[in-house]
Amino acid sequence: MSFTFGIHFACDRFMRKFLIIFLSIFFLSFDLVDYSFYQKDDTPSKIKATHLYVFTKYFEWPENSASTFNITILGESTGLMNELSKLSATKTVGSKKITIRQVSSLSNEDAPEILFILSDKSHSLADAVAKYKGKGTLIVTEKQGLAKVGSAVNFVIVENNIKFELNKTSVGKAGLKVSSKIEPLAVKVLE
Amino acid sequence: MRKYIIHITVLLLSLSAYTSFAQMELVEKALNFYNNGQLDSAKANIDKGLNDPETVSDYQPWLIKGYVYKELYKKKELNDPSSQYREIAIQALKKALELDKAKEQESNTIQNLKFLGSKYNNDAIKFMDSTNYELSEALFDKYISIYSAYDPSFSADTNRMQYYITLGLRFQDYFEATNSENMRKLAESYYLRALKINPNTKITNKNFALLYYNEGVNIINSTDFDIDLEKLYVVQQQAVDMFKKAEPYMLKAYSVDPKDIDVIEGLRNIYQSLNDMEKVDFYNKKYNELKK
Numbered sequence: 001m002s003f004t005f006g007i008h009f010a011c012d013r014f015m016r017k018f019l020i021i022f023l024s025i026f027f028l029s030f031d032l033v034d035y036s037f038y039q040k041d042d043t044p045s046k047i048k049a050t051h052l053y054v055f056t057k058y059f060e061w062p063e064n065s066a067s068t069f070n071i072t073i074l075g076e077s078t079g080l081m082n083e084l085s086k087l088s089a090t091k092t093v094g095s096k097k098i099t100i101r102q103v104s105s106l107s108n109e110d111a112p113e114i115l116f117i118l119s120d121k122s123h124s125l126a127d128a129v130a131k132y133k134g135k136g137t138l139i140v141t142e143k144q145g146l147a148k149v150g151s152a153v154n155f156v157i158v159e160n161n162i163k164f165e166l167n168k169t170s171v172g173k174a175g176l177k178v179s180s181k182i183e184p185l186a187v188k189v190l191e
Numbered sequence: 192m193r194k195y196i197i198h199i200t201v202l203l204l205s206l207s208a209y210t211s212f213a214q215m216e217l218v219e220k221a222l223n224f225y226n227n228g229q230l231d232s233a234k235a236n237i238d239k240g241l242n243d244p245e246t247v248s249d250y251q252p253w254l255i256k257g258y259v260y261k262e263l264y265k266k267k268e269l270n271d272p273s274s275q276y277r278e279i280a281i282q283a284l285k286k287a288l289e290l291d292k293a294k295e296q297e298s299n300t301i302q303n304l305k306f307l308g309s310k311y312n313n314d315a316i317k318f319m320d321s322t323n324y325e326l327s328e329a330l331f332d333k334y335i336s337i338y339s340a341y342d343p344s345f346s347a348d349t350n351r352m353q354y355y356i357t358l359g360l361r362f363q364d365y366f367e368a369t370n371s372e373n374m375r376k377l378a379e380s381y382y383l384r385a386l387k388i389n390p391n392t393k394i395t396n397k398n399f400a401l402l403y404y405n406e407g408v409n410i411i412n413s414t415d416f417d418i419d420l421e422k423l424y425v426v427q428q429q430a431v432d433m434f435k436k437a438e439p440y441m442l443k444a445y446s447v448d449p450k451d452i453d454v455i456e457g458l459r460n461i462y463q464s465l466n467d468m469e470k471v472d473f474y475n476k477k478y479n480e481l482k483k
Contacts, residue, residue, distance in 0.1 A: 041408050041411070041412055042463065043407070043408055043411040043412075043430060043463075043464045044463065044464065044466055046411050046412065046414070047411065047423070047427055049416065050414065050416050050418060050423055051420070051423075053416045053417070054416075054417075054418070054419075054420050054423070086416075087416050090416070091416055091417070157466040159431075160431045160434070160435070160465045160466055160467070161424065161427050161428060161431055161466075162427065162466060163424070182420075185420045185421065185424075
């Protein structure tokens with residue numbers, strides 16, 4: 001006795017076709033799903049901007065009647081400007097609104113409370129020191145050795161971390177006072 | 192009534208060898224029910240028919256059982272990842288294959304096993320999410336087990352690696368969306384498993400690096416401008432640790448494909464975050480050269 005036995009090929013063939021298409025999309029997608037979502041944020045800029053703001057708690061500027069606290073960046077850094085814009089939008093120094101300015105050279109405008117000289121403008125340090133002597137401008141730099149030649153605060157890299165050196169003499173010459181509480185946080189304090 | 196016999200490959204069941212007429216009758220009935228689309232009756236008869244010691248040693252009743260249960264799965268439990276019909280169909284087909292010494296139906300049986308195996312893969316893909324990933328993995332293991340056994344061209348390692356990368360990407364997405372440490376750890380664990388299979392895959396290394404890199408960025412971004420300097424230094428070190436973790440994986444991706452602009456951008460970003468400007472300049476040059 002014999003029997004015929006039907007195997008459901010058409011159904012399975014359809015399913016296989018579907019499966020092949022599905023898997024092709026699935027596996028081909030490995031090239032497509034390549035995760036290219038880089039966080040574009042410039043983390044060193046965030047850290048530097050945070051330092052600049054925190055410095056306002058440790059340094060004391062001469063009294064003035066201005067309603068703004070001015071930070072000037074000498075040099076070009078989009079990342080830093082972005083971070084400082086966020087800072088100025090959300091924070092104040094005492095009751096003063098923070099204003100941010102980016103310049104390519106030292107101008108004749110009023111002395112800012114903080115002048116941050118970016119590394120590619122380091123050659124301007126001597127001029128800045130002379131220009132703002134005694135005017136209550138905290139000069140911040142970011143190049144090795146500049147704390148010794150006039151900047152009050154110099155960012156340095158220590159084991160991939162951004163830290164700072166402090167030159168108390170430069171602070172005094174700038175007409176500023178600094179809290180001794182900041183000294184343990186500096187990698188080097190120059191008298 | 193649904194016409195079950197759509198494309199016919201004829202299987203001649205020679206049941207005359209059975210000494211027990213009753214058992215033969217049950218198998219025959221099961222086959223007829225099956226061909227008429229009466230699957231529940233087919234199931235009842237084939238289950239009974241396979242109670243006989245003589246029947247169980249023949250591959251054909253097992254094959255019928257496999258087909259009956261496969262159809263029941265398709266009809267009733269296609270969307271059930273824990274389908275018992277599918278499990279039983281697979282066991283029956285495996286048994287049929289084992290007993291089919293003359294390999295009369297080997298090809299068809301394997302084809303059906305692969306069909307059911309592929310369903311495990313479909314389900315595994317369907318359940319690749321933050322709550323069902325363990326179920327997904329269990330289903331994927333079943334898929335791998337069937338295909339490894341019955342498809343000589345199948346590469347379990349390649350498939351596993353792709354599966355782990357996909358899960359890694361999925362959890363990386365969840366991590367980016369929720370900032371959940373658990374999601375990051377799961378992404379990490381799946382990337383590590385993919386790398387264990389092949390440590391030289393660009394996409395795994397690149398995405399693994401990116402997972403750490405983005406974590407470092409998130410750590411910095413989540414700090415407030417008001418933070419104490421002491422705390423800032425702790426946070427900064429935590430981020431640096433993440434960037435350092437990212438570095439070797441991105442370098443490996445670069446060694447695999449030095450022309451991948453995303454990888455070069457990744458290295459540039461990592462070194463920028465590590466404040467290593469010499470290396471930033473190096474990869475920036477490479478980046479600009481490729482952009483030309």
